[in-house]
Amino acid sequence: MLDEIKEIDAVIAAVPDHTHAVISAAAMRAGKHILCEKPLTHDLRESRTLRQLAREFKVVTQMGNQGTASEAFRRAVEVLWSGALGTIREVHVWNTGGGSGPRLLPKGEESIPQTLSWDVWLGPAAERPFHSQWLNWHGWRDFATGNLGNWASHTMNVVFKGLKIDALWDTEKPLPLADRTIRVKAEVSEIVTEAFPRWEIIRYDVPPRGPLPRVQVTWFNGPGQAPGREQIESLMGKKLDWGDAGDKKWADHAGCLLVGTKGMLHSTGHNASFSLLPDADFKEFKFPDPVLPRGRGHEQEWLDACRGGAAPMSSFEYASRLTEFNLLGNVATQFDGQLDFDPVELKIANNEKANAALGREYRKGWSLQM
DSSP: OTTTOTTOOEEEEOSOGGGHHHHHHHHHHTTOEEEEESSSOSSHHHHHHHHHHHHHHOOOEEEEOGGGGSHHHHHHHHHHHHTTTOOEEEEEEEESOOOOOSOOOOOSOOOOOTTOOHHHHHTTSOOOOOOGGGGSGGGOTTTOOHHHHHTHHHHTHHHHHHTTGGGGGOSSSOOOHHHHOEEEEEEESSOOSSSOOSOEEEEEEEOOBTTBOOEEEEEEEOSSSOTTHHHHHHHHTSOOOSSSSTTSSOTTSEEEEEEESSOEEEEETTSSOEEEESGGGGTTOOOOOOOSOOOSOHHHHHHHHHTTOOOOTTOHHHHHHHHHHHHHHHHHTTSSSOEEEETTTTEETTOHHHHHTTSOOOOTTOOSOO
């Protein structure tokens, strides 16, 4: 399509996770602006490659985590940057979705529907016979990224930007290795290689960023009474609405809580609304003056940039770092013990198998380096 239709100026990629990178790379190499839905890529090495290509081809890029453009997201980041909540050393991010746990791989081969190009749909993933169960792709690691990709792209966003975690990826003035290493460890219902665990607790130990202290970011993912719920509710002083409390409308099925020495910030799943806690302490709170630009909406911000406006806030330069941070958790759920991750060199120093899992081998005929 890119070869044949020269009038194309820009591309939107909104397909299963495992083909985000090849489409985005092809678009950038053809000089086209690209908006790629979240998560940016299927794995960390793909994210790193897309960031490099965006720099090389100088096209307008953006990931589709739409809450980034909301007034609430930008105001919450400004609150965090202002220091109004004091020192933040503890963060909790959650989602009630969970995974399937162990799954049997599809057996046998089915006839390929006439409306489907199986080779194109399969993309860079490993070759296999067609079976309709693969098309339920959100449950399979080969094609999906679990809730860390599906939801943390939204929910972790205000944490990542508000606490300036992206600064650890700085290559112009990189911190010494010991000062930039992110340590991550996962506790899971079971280690699952073909799918995702039923529940997971992933602890990211994030080193200091300038004046900001070391912080532990804990990701809780799982249904019902999953581990972590009582701790979050105790901090917030209320029950979370997971379909069994409050209005019983699942209003709190996803969210994050940043705990400071002077107060807390609770943001909802898409970071499109937030509150400061305890309520009584912030009734007369005066929000800091705006320092971030305001836009006309996420997609419009990208279109404006394509026409010569300012770069979108969730450009690949930023979004690739957020994606690497999130998807590092998916690597951790497949291994016992702590992983020491160097965000500058894109390397896990203390586990060779985990380091290999930062990417994967592409099927013959597919590449990001075409």
